[in-house]
Amino acid sequence: MTKKRTGVFVCHCGTNIAATVDVAKVAHEMAGEDTVAFTQEYVYMCSEPGQESVVQAIKDNKLDSVVVTCCSPNLHEKTFRDNAQRAGINNFTCEIANIREQCSWVHKDKNKGTEKAIKISRSVVRRVNRNKPMEAIAVPVTRRAMVIGGGIAGIQAALDIANAGVEVILVEKQATIGGRMLQLSETFPTLDCSQCVLSPKMVEVKRHPKVKLMTYSEVQEVTGSVGNFQVKVHKKPTFVDPDKCKICDDCTVVCPVVVPNEYELNLTSRRAIYIPYAQSIPASYTLDEEACLGLNPIVCGKCKDVCEADAINYDMLPETVTEDVGAIVVATGFDLYDQENMPELGGGKIEDVLDGLQFERLCSASGATQGHILRPSDHKEPKNVVFIQCVGSRDPAKHCAYCSKICCMYTAKHAQLYKHHVPDGRAYVFYIDIRSGGKGYEEFVQRTMEDNDTLYLRGRVSRLYRHNGKVRVLGTDTLSGQNVEIDADMVVLALAMVPSKGTTEIAQVLKIGRDKDGFLAEAHPKLKPVESVTAGIYLAGAAQAPKDIPETVAQAGAAAAKVIALLSQATLSRSPLIAKVRPSHCTGCGMCVDACPFIAIRLENGKAVVNEALCEGCGSCSATCLRAAIDVKNVTQLQIHEMIEACLAV
Amino acid sequence: MSEQYEPKIVAFLCKWCSSAGSDLAGVSRIQYPANATPITVPCTGAISPMYILSAFNKGADGVLVSGCHIGDCHYIEGNYLARRKMHLTMELLKFIGVEPDRFRMSWVSAAEGAKFAQVVTDFVNDLQPLGPQDKLKKAVST
Numbered sequence: 001m002t003k004k005r006t007g008v009f010v011c012h013c014g015t016n017i018a019a020t021v022d023v024a025k026v027a028h029e030m031a032g033e034d035t036v037a038f039t040q041e042y043v044y045m046c047s048e049p050g051q052e053s054v055v056q057a058i059k060d061n062k063l064d065s066v067v068v069t070c071c072s073p074n075l076h077e078k079t080f081r082d083n084a085q086r087a088g089i090n091n092f093t094c095e096i097a098n099i100r101e102q103c104s105w106v107h108k109d110k111n112k113g114t115e116k117a118i119k120i121s122r123s124v125v126r127r128v129n130r131n132k133p134m135e136a137i138a139v140p141v142t143r144r145a146m147v148i149g150g151g152i153a154g155i156q157a158a159l160d161i162a163n164a165g166v167e168v169i170l171v172e173k174q175a176t177i178g179g180r181m182l183q184l185s186e187t188f189p190t191l192d193c194s195q196c197v198l199s200p201k202m203v204e205v206k207r208h209p210k211v212k213l214m215t216y217s218e219v220q221e222v223t224g225s226v227g228n229f230q231v232k233v234h235k236k237p238t239f240v241d242p243d244k245c246k247i248c249d250d251c252t253v254v255c256p257v258v259v260p261n262e263y264e265l266n267l268t269s270r271r272a273i274y275i276p277y278a279q280s281i282p283a284s285y286t287l288d289e290e291a292c293l294g295l296n297p298i299v300c301g302k303c304k305d306v307c308e309a310d311a312i313n314y315d316m317l318p319e320t321v322t323e324d325v326g327a328i329v330v331a332t333g334f335d336l337y338d339q340e341n342m343p344e345l346g347g348g349k350i351e352d353v354l355d356g357l358q359f360e361r362l363c364s365a366s367g368a369t370q371g372h373i374l375r376p377s378d379h380k381e382p383k384n385v386v387f388i389q390c391v392g393s394r395d396p397a398k399h400c401a402y403c404s405k406i407c408c409m410y411t412a413k414h415a416q417l418y419k420h421h422v423p424d425g426r427a428y429v430f431y432i433d434i435r436s437g438g439k440g441y442e443e444f445v446q447r448t449m450e451d452n453d454t455l456y457l458r459g460r461v462s463r464l465y466r467h468n469g470k471v472r473v474l475g476t477d478t479l480s481g482q483n484v485e486i487d488a489d490m491v492v493l494a495l496a497m498v499p500s501k502g503t504t505e506i507a508q509v510l511k512i513g514r515d516k517d518g519f520l521a522e523a524h525p526k527l528k529p530v531e532s533v534t535a536g537i538y539l540a541g542a543a544q545a546p547k548d549i550p551e552t553v554a555q556a557g558a559a560a561a562k563v564i565a566l567l568s569q570a571t572l573s574r575s576p577l578i579a580k581v582r583p584s585h586c587t588g589c590g591m592c593v594d595a596c597p598f599i600a601i602r603l604e605n606g607k608a609v610v611n612e613a614l615c616e617g618c619g620s621c622s623a624t625c626l627r628a629a630i631d632v633k634n635v636t637q638l639q640i641h642e643m644i645e646a647c648l649a650v
Numbered sequence: 651m652s653e654q655y656e657p658k659i660v661a662f663l664c665k666w667c668s669s670a671g672s673d674l675a676g677v678s679r680i681q682y683p684a685n686a687t688p689i690t691v692p693c694t695g696a697i698s699p700m701y702i703l704s705a706f707n708k709g710a711d712g713v714l715v716s717g718c719h720i721g722d723c724h725y726i727e728g729n730y731l732a733r734r735k736m737h738l739t740m741e742l743l744k745f746i747g748v749e750p751d752r753f754r755m756s757w758v759s760a761a762e763g764a765k766f767a768q769v770v771t772d773f774v775n776d777l778q779p780l781g782p783q784d785k786l787k788k789a790v791s792t
Binding site: 072073074098100101102103105106107108109112113115116119120123508511513514515516521533534577595597598616617618619620622623624632635637640641643644645647648 | 658660666667669670672673674675676677679680681682683684687688689690691692693695696697698699700701704705708709710721722723724725726727728731732735759760761762767
């Protein structure tokens, strides 16, 4: 092995590194390394002049390897590798030593920080000594995409992708697409009808020749990687043929089973055979297998008997289909925080205490009360309603630490809608702060207070309980410093938004990260807000963080644009850092074959052979091999041993 | 010598979870002792027991292995393999006579910056009373 000529470039990152790490000393220490031919420090190595100076140094000093000691490789590994290539050396001979996130930002003691930065830098210099030039592997791309979740985020992403000419499979767990937005009555700040905006999009996505719609279906398993995923989708039987169903409603009339209607947030009931909404897409009934008396003509069979279109088929079976796609958008939405967690507010057990979505259904013309605001207990018009904001939000001690972002706005909307329905009614809003950032939002809240005569009380509610047929609200007005007691006809809780149950499940299936609150984690909070940490998987909507409809639509469009850009490439380059066998050392024991999670290793003529198309480069094989006969390229066992040595050198 | 004894730690972090978690600790500016020098590997499954022994042999007072939570491995099952291997490594270390507190495994996700800082802080605190490790340390000839 000829001796490397490595250049070490130490970044100050302004004062982000230089304040707690003696950068000159790091550079000086690295200059003492046997293979280091050049060192340099600079205030912002990632800036244009910084990158240019690296290129110049590589050329002037005939360097063959580069170590940049700077921020996390997640930020600038690609920047500096591309830069190295620009200077004419192989990009895989450039490595990053992370002395910012893992050092300067977490240690205040400059001596200790410097010492650690030197160890980190030295270990990476030693690693680079044995790095080999590599070429990225070109892999073909499957020019199809999958969108998981059929709410407004998923519908928008699917339409945008399909309109670019790329085939999309839209998978929805429920019997209809539309998601949460379909449950809303009107939307802020324009008070335009939610369904009037959404329904045309639902129809468009259903009719689009490039969209394959799979409702009542769930993603079960995902294998493969960016450009070439294989997705196993489980399609539950609806027992109704949507092509034959005439939506005549004869079946529900005869069905003897009554269960709570989850689409109406349990405000009403439905039959075992049902259609979620009049606007459902697909426009067809679904037979709820669990509620049905038994899918057995001997037991019941009334719906099948009455169906003139002969659309009902009790023998329909679940199907599992595997779809090949190149990219995936996850748009699985939100749920409301469980009221059971708030016993002081009744834990969901007090009549006439509703959540925000239930109130939407009361306001909606297609909802439980045909758009009349009636309280559930006695179906009378409530003459005073208390709206409570931040229920479960902004409470790090007991509930969710974050702000759910949309509740200030939708509570203002609820108060306005209530006043429009019940002009002589009284609306109270308990709030902590009003957060109304957004186009036309502040004006909307002001209209609620002034034109719609809504009383805003700054304070929290401590308790709710039934009292004389009403709901007694005990709260505080912190501006006047007085306790407030209201006997309300109805109380509406603006519960925190939490990731939907499906989001939690899909994160496990896709192996994509979640943040501390359970929302899907974006790859970078500023620069990669729609990418997940896994290449080829993108995020849209409230599954990533609480957001309103315009933001959701914008993010869905952004995710679609990323998918289209990815799939417009003829081939993708795949990391060449995969396993490699040294046949001279391999005894054919087969332990690596068993250890490989990707079934990428097989034995041929008594030697291990790696399937380069399947290997992901995890290194489980190398850690299992007793003879160091299999290694991941550029992360070899020898390299790690030398890195360990460098970490412990005094 | 009044200076506090500072244990030397090698921390093997998987690229997807714990290394990202330590990045988050950085972004959140959560302070923790500078004793642990990180080596990022693709997966905890790639960590050979030889690395642990090698680190002790080269003078580490403690070795930390940290990866994705069980079930969350980016490579499906790498951390299960790691858990088994590291358990055996721990048994081996005990057999040799190395204090069990010198070797630690933790699960830190990319979202758990505070947890990463806590893991390192606790490890340093637990190593301090043990003093330098010399059971496996190779005698350096000068």
